[in-house]
Amino acid sequence: MYAIEVENLVRKFGDFTAVNDLTFRIKKGEVFGLLGPNGAGKTTTISMLSTMLPSTSGKAFVNGFDISKDQDNVRKSIGIVFQDQSLDEELTAYENMDFHGRLYRIPKSTRQKKIAHLLKLVELYDKKDNQVKTYSGGMRRRLEIARGLLHEPQILFLDEPTLGLDPQTRNHLWDYIEKLNKEKGITIILTTHYMEEADKLCHRIAIIDKGKIIAMDSSENLKNDIGGDVITIDSSQRDVFYSALKTLPEIKSVELHDSLITISIQNAEQHVARIVNIASENNIGIKSLSIHKPTLEDVFLHFTGRTIREEEASAKDKMRMMRKVRRR
Ligand SMILES: Nc1ncnc2c1ncn2[C@@H]1O[C@H](COP(=O)(O)OP(=O)(O)OP(=O)(O)O)[C@@H](O)[C@H]1O
Numbered sequence: 001m002y003a004i005e006v007e008n009l010v011r012k013f014g015d016f017t018a019v020n021d022l023t024f025r026i027k028k029g030e031v032f033g034l035l036g037p038n039g040a041g042k043t044t045t046i047s048m049l050s051t052m053l054p055s056t057s058g059k060a061f062v063n064g065f066d067i068s069k070d071q072d073n074v075r076k077s078i079g080i081v082f083q084d085q086s087l088d089e090e091l092t093a094y095e096n097m098d099f100h101g102r103l104y105r106i107p108k109s110t111r112q113k114k115i116a117h118l119l120k121l122v123e124l125y126d127k128k129d130n131q132v133k134t135y136s137g138g139m140r141r142r143l144e145i146a147r148g149l150l151h152e153p154q155i156l157f158l159d160e161p162t163l164g165l166d167p168q169t170r171n172h173l174w175d176y177i178e179k180l181n182k183e184k185g186i187t188i189i190l191t192t193h194y195m196e197e198a199d200k201l202c203h204r205i206a207i208i209d210k211g212k213i214i215a216m217d218s219s220e221n222l223k224n225d226i227g228g229d230v231i232t233i234d235s236s237q238r239d240v241f242y243s244a245l246k247t248l249p250e251i252k253s254v255e256l257h258d259s260l261i262t263i264s265i266q267n268a269e270q271h272v273a274r275i276v277n278i279a280s281e282n283n284i285g286i287k288s289l290s291i292h293k294p295t296l297e298d299v300f301l302h303f304t305g306r307t308i309r310e311e312e313a314s315a316k317d318k319m320r321m322m323r324k325v326r327r328r
């Protein structure tokens with residue numbers, strides 16, 4: 001049995017289709033990532049799978065239970081960490097956990113033991129009696145994960161688990177997520193728009209854009225599909241250069257994106273001299289040229305013709321911070 005099975009899942013808001021015919025399966029014990037830019041439909045998908053939001057059409061089974069018919073059993077099977085923080089700031093970490101345990105009707109003695117165990121797991125036990133409003137962003141995230149695990153779910157949903165965290169805290173959190181998966185065998189489905197996060201954590205990645213899955217595989221296979229290395233060139237006469245490069249038989253693909261030319265080619269370093277020669281023969285200036293192994297960014301660019309822009313990510317981080325400040 002699969003941990004999650006999704007068939008032709010659709011969610012519309014009025015005329016707008018936020019999630020457009022998704023189909024995928026997640027094996028038990030897998031870490032599966034939904035990677036995509038703002039507004040791609042990641043949270044909407046997670047919301048439907050966690051029964052927070054009804055679907056418009058299609059089917060999905062979580063831990064074998066139908067999301068539209070067996071919501072109680074779906075909810076018992078899953079833990080969820082929301083994109084927006086959902087802790088009670090005025091309560092202590094322990095009280096936040098305890099409240100959640102009561103909601104799930106976990107008996108007091110078991111509850112106390114589990115809370116202590118989980119707070120130790122995420123290294124917050126020493127701070128358990130401090131109010132959450134005194135916690136840093138990373139501590140809050142760890143507490144939310146601990147809370148999501150209190151009723152021992154087999155499947156954990158993490159919606160943008162490290163959004164707005166500094167790189168060091170992000171790395172730390174990645175270690176926890178890996179540990180949960182490896183040591184407890186929990187199936188994890190996470191959403192992110194950080195390529196590095198998807199690359200590091202996920203066994204398989206579905207790249208989602210405008211509500212559709214545009215590619216799905218392991219990170220390695222996705223990158224291999226691009227074919228060889230990637231050469232990126234910035235040139236003032238990019239259209240002329242592009243046409244000239246298209247005539248080269250050894251180039252597997254050449255594409256124009258934003259103001260850059262992107263070439264996919266095996267053993268790129270052997271072809272750079274030829275590419276530079278073509279530029280000089282045609283009096284084309286090269287502003288910059290770089291060679292790299294394909295990244296998930298290249299994969300996204302390849303399939304969509306756009307980049308998952310870093311400024312998008314940072315704009316969103318800022319918004320999140322502002323919301324946090326307003327709440328205080
Ligand atoms: N309740 C709603 N009513 C109308 N439109 C909505 C609603 N919720 C989401 N949408 C729209 O659906 C699309 C997908 O939103 P969703 O939150 O799933 O994206 P996302 O991939 O999670 O993005 P982000 O990276 O910003 O979290 C967006 O265009 C959003 O504006």
Ligand SMILES: [Mg+2]
Nearest residue numbers: 042043044083
């Ligand atoms: Mg989202």
